Amino acid sequence: MNQNIAIIGAGISGLSVARNLVEGNNIILFDKSRGVGGRMSTRYSEAYEFDHGAQYFTAKDKRFKAFLSSKISEDVIKPWESRAFYKKDNKLIPDTGEFRYVSQPRMNSFAKKLSKDLNIRLNSKVSSIYRDLKKWVVETSDGKAYKNFDIVILALPNQQALSLMPPETSYFDEVQKTQMDPCFALMVGFKKKYDFGWDSLRLNNNINSWLAVNSSKPGRSDDLTTLVIHSEVEWSKKNKSSDKSWIQNQMASAASKTCGIDISRAHHKVIHRWMFASVSKSSSKGCFYDHSLNIATCGDWCNGGRVEGAYISGLMAANIIKEKF
Ligand SMILES: Cc1cc2nc3c(=O)[nH]c(=O)nc-3n(C[C@H](O)[C@H](O)[C@H](O)COP(=O)(O)OP(=O)(O)OC[C@H]3O[C@@H](n4cnc5c(N)ncnc54)[C@H](O)[C@@H]3O)c2cc1C
Numbered sequence: 001m002n003q004n005i006a007i008i009g010a011g012i013s014g015l016s017v018a019r020n021l022v023e024g025n026n027i028i029l030f031d032k033s034r035g036v037g038g039r040m041s042t043r044y045s046e047a048y049e050f051d052h053g054a055q056y057f058t059a060k061d062k063r064f065k066a067f068l069s070s071k072i073s074e075d076v077i078k079p080w081e082s083r084a085f086y087k088k089d090n091k092l093i094p095d096t097g098e099f100r101y102v103s104q105p106r107m108n109s110f111a112k113k114l115s116k117d118l119n120i121r122l123n124s125k126v127s128s129i130y131r132d133l134k135k136w137v138v139e140t141s142d143g144k145a146y147k148n149f150d151i152v153i154l155a156l157p158n159q160q161a162l163s164l165m166p167p168e169t170s171y172f173d174e175v176q177k178t179q180m181d182p183c184f185a186l187m188v189g190f191k192k193k194y195d196f197g198w199d200s201l202r203l204n205n206n207i208n209s210w211l212a213v214n215s216s217k218p219g220r221s222d223d224l225t226t227l228v229i230h231s232e233v234e235w236s237k238k239n240k241s242s243d244k245s246w247i248q249n250q251m252a253s254a255a256s257k258t259c260g261i262d263i264s265r266a267h268h269k270v271i272h273r274w275m276f277a278s279v280s281k282s283s284s285k286g287c288f289y290d291h292s293l294n295i296a297t298c299g300d301w302c303n304g305g306r307v308e309g310a311y312i313s314g315l316m317a318a319n320i321i322k323e324k325f
Helices: 011-022 062-068 108-114 158-164 172-176 233-238 244-261 306-324
Strands: 005-009 026-030 043-045 048-050 078-079 085-086 091-094 101-103 126-133 134-142 145-149 151-155 177-191 200-202 206-213 225-233 268-282 289-290 295-298
Touching: 005 011, 005 126, 005 134, 005 145, 011 026, 011 108, 011 151, 011 268, 011 306, 043 177, 043 233, 043 268, 048 177, 048 225, 062 306, 091 289, 101 225, 134 151, 145 172, 151 158, 151 306, 158 177, 158 268, 177 233, 177 244, 206 244, 225 233, 244 268, 268 295, 289 306, 295 306
Parallel strands: 005 026, 005 151, 085 200, 151 295
Antiparallel strands: 043 048, 078 101, 085 091, 126 134, 134 145, 177 225, 177 268, 200 206, 206 225, 289 295
């Protein structure tokens, strides 16, 4: 193939497309963050670590299952055999619908392994992309321009992809029809161990929708307690621009009632806002490719949302490109 390829975004979809194209091509990945993994990431805060985005993932698609059983997943992927419940009418009901996998010792370990030996520019926010004599130019917000790419791949949440995509891209309108919603993650650390009787809890509460004992996942320190609490979608949409300390207090107060302890007295608390967390209107295309501009777009929102969807979306984009060149 021998193509020069720029991939914007080093989350799971960007890493998937890169791994599946790396042989025989020259690839550069750009990511605005300090590390790889995107929403499947880990926040380090004082003595604590929190998987504040993706909590676990499923493996239903046979292509993803095959990938998980390959050498690359060895050591880093483990089942999370948790005490999982959901709450209905004030009763705890076992939440046994899905087999859950996590990456260990932290959620970003998987992305780190996937990124091994790839040419990745971190702390590089792409501010624009354009064509010059039929080749793509990628400009980063520090004023640098990277030239001469045959193909550009946007592996970003939908709105972030739209902000870079030329309006004449053949699938621009289809991307506009998709929707992603925000979510707040409250991370709480206690120096001592607590047993709430569950490791994860899905709620029908109008503030919080999910609580997980992060320290119960395999490979994490279990001499302390870390909790990750996610806000409910409609509440998050309504309050997405609200003051973060107000958000933190509201979520902590609701979680205190759920856990039976005063969360506001925890040793450590930190809040994070995900502007594009989950997919409420997905495309059914899997990924997009414009054959005349040679621009591809992939990500979880092209394929039903979630980690598994993101990986397959990247794989599908790679397969289209392999077929064409
Ligand atoms: C709170 C929360 C809970 C979740 N829970 C689960 C779960 O339990 N199970 C599950 O399967 N999934 C879950 N998900 C969804 C899962 O995390 C995603 O489906 C998956 O990680 C998406 O990967 P991606 O590569 O499509 O996008 P992302 O991970 O968003 O990757 C996009 C990358 O692009 C980078 N970027 C953005 N703009 C630019 C730019 N201009 N220039 C350079 N880089 C840029 C970002 O830094 C990021 O690294 C959750 C997500 C969140 C936020």
